[in-house]
Structure formats: structure tokens, C-alpha cells
Amino acid sequence: KKLMAAQEADAEINRKFFSDMNVAAVNMMSSPGSGKTALLEKTLEALGGELGAAVVEGDILTTLDAERLARFGIQTAQINTGPFGGDCHLEAAWVRSAAEQLDLSLVDLLFVENVGNLVCPAEFNLGVDANVVLISVTEGEDKPAKYPIMFRSCDLCVVSKIDLLPALDFDMELLERNIRAANPGLRAMKLSAKTGEGVCEWLDWLRGLSASKK
């Protein structure tokens, strides 16, 4: 109980911090390998100088993802949970101390790439403006039914890797039904970070989120 209250208080501090800095913060969650970093690479490439972006990268170990994103000339801050017990999720206080290392006066969109895990990250409020869950078409249609807490905690569901659909027996309608059953209000969009298909809708959603914070 006390822990939850402390987490909520930390989230509230973050919310105010992002608001004071006019920054739209987006928490990206998924199973390992669903394509969070690939989508961020595509996003940074497409946005160019249109919006200032930065990334807080969460992983148990390595800086591999932060290095992939730093190539786009943006600020990155790495959180590695490994040395502190290997937690499988990020917490609000860690995100704040990472974000404080960045010059947010240059930033419109702050992405938090969470640890690859479809379970625990959903239970920790980071005080961001939007929670996004990626589900790749290669993971199967049943994940929203089997891991509903994640889908209930999100504002947007990105169905990723749709370029692979021709190679799969995938029932998109079944996935959409399962998403609606887990969270009727959850908006879903389909895209491929590889081919760029559907990425426009994602960019428009980001532009809207950023505009709402100005």
C-alpha cells in the first residue's frame, strides 16, 4: 500500500515536471523484440528537425538501443536495472533522474523505451502523457487476452511488423477483437517500421500529443 502511494507521488512529480518543461512524454512498452527501438529509429528519421526529441532508454543490461538511437543526433539517457537487481520494469523516480540529465528546453517529445516485458511495466505509473503498447504480428493474436493488464494501462496499441503478414497465418480481426475485449477504449494502429507503411498515422498521433502540451 505504502509502496503504491510512493509510486503515485513520484508519478505526479514527473507529470508536473514534464508539464513545466512543455514536454510530451511517451512510455513505450512491449514484449522483447516487438520493435520499439525500430519504430523510434523510423520516427526520428521521419521527424528530422520538425520536433525536438530525446529518449530515456530502459534495459536490464547493455546500451545497444541507446546507441542505435544516438545515431540520429538526439540526446539519450540510459537506465540499466541490472546492476541494481535486474528489475524488469522502470519506475517514475528512475525516469525523472534520467530525464534531468537531458536539456529538455530543446525537447518536444520525450520517449521512454521501457524494459521488454508485457507484464510488470504496466503496473508502474511513470507520470507520462501517454502509454503505448506494441504488439508484433509474429507474437500471435491472443496476447491481449493473456496479458490484459498491459493493454488496459495503455492509450494506444501499435500493431507492428505488418510487412510480415504475407508470411504468416495471422487473423487481424481476431487480434482487434481481443484488443477491444481487453480495453474497449484502446485505439489501435498498424504499421511497419521496416517499410514505413502506417507510420504517418503514428507521426500524426505524436504531433497531436506534442501540440496538446504547448
Added chain:
Amino acid sequence: KKLMAAQEADAEINRKFFSDMNVAAVNMMSSPGSGKTALLEKTLEALGGELGAAVVEGDILTTLDAERLARFGIQTAQINTGPFGGDCHLEAAWVRSAAEQLDLSLVDLLFVENVGNLVCPAEFNLGVDANVVLISVTEGEDKPAKYPIMFRSCDLCVVSKIDLLPALDFDMELLERNIRAANPGLRAMKLSAKTGEGVCEWLDWLRGLSASKK
């Protein structure tokens, strides 16, 4: 400290229980959607009556996977962690009470399908004969570097969904290098549960494991 000791004691009880029953127990772990259930379906189909099999199914919610496997006429026992806080891993005591619901006199191979999660399940010793991690080629080559604890805790790594390789830019040698770097002693085998390619090696490995318990 006390918790760890209790877990180890429970694992030891399981080890003796499986040994007394002449059962080879295999703990299957992976990210969500890497293909654990699909591989078990293919295994049960291929083994037919050659070896007696049963499954302890671990999920946060639903009995979807247990129902897929029950179609093969085998005994299944479902553990759902959702009603008890939604733990993202299985523990030895839960596996034992599930296994005790089964008639193990008919069973040579007991599969434990763990919760889809590349982090926490690696830290809980279930007292089984072998720990197996699946990594699908769609998740990327970097997972053994980013989630090393899982790869270090396993005896076998199954690289799954290799039928999708023609549709991917996947560097198998890089994955194999990353597996070796995380755990030099970890045996890796490649297969497709969809086409059956490579499944023979997996079945031979299972036969060997079962024979070692007789």
C-alpha cells in the same frame, strides 16, 4: 536471503518428486509469443504414443494454451497467477501442487510452460531436469546480450520460427555469437514448429532426457 533458501528447498522437493516418479521435467521459457505452445503442439503430434506426456501450463490469465494442448489427449494442469497478484513467473511450490493433480505414473515427459517473460522466470528454480529458452528469429539477434540471465539459466536454447528467415534480415551467426557470449555451454538448435524443420533434433534431445530418468 530467506526467500531464496525457501525456493531452493522447494526446488529440491520437486527434483526428488520427479525422480521418484521417473519423470523427466522440462521448463519452457521465452518472451510472449516465441512459440512455446506451438512447439509443444508439434511435439505431442510427433511423439504420439511413443512417450507419455503431460503439461503444467503457467499463465497470468486464460486457459487458452492448456486447451490447445488438451486436444492431443494429454493431461494438463493450469496455473493462473492473475487471481493471486498476477506474478510474471512460476514458482516451484505452485508447479508441485499442479503436478500432483496429474497421474504421473503414465508420464515420461512433464512439460512446464512458464509465463511468457524473458526476465523473472529465469530466477526461480523449479527443480526440473532441464530449462529451455526459446528465442524466435523475429525478436532480433541481441536478446541474449540484453537478457543474459535467462540464457545463463538454461540448458538448451531453441531458435524458433526459422521458416520466417526468408522474410527477415536476420544474422544467425550474430545470434549464435551472442548466445555463446551469454553462456558458452548453452546448446542451441534451430527449428520451425510450423514446417517441422529441425524438430527431429529436438525430439531426439527429449528422448535422451527421458531415457536418463529411467
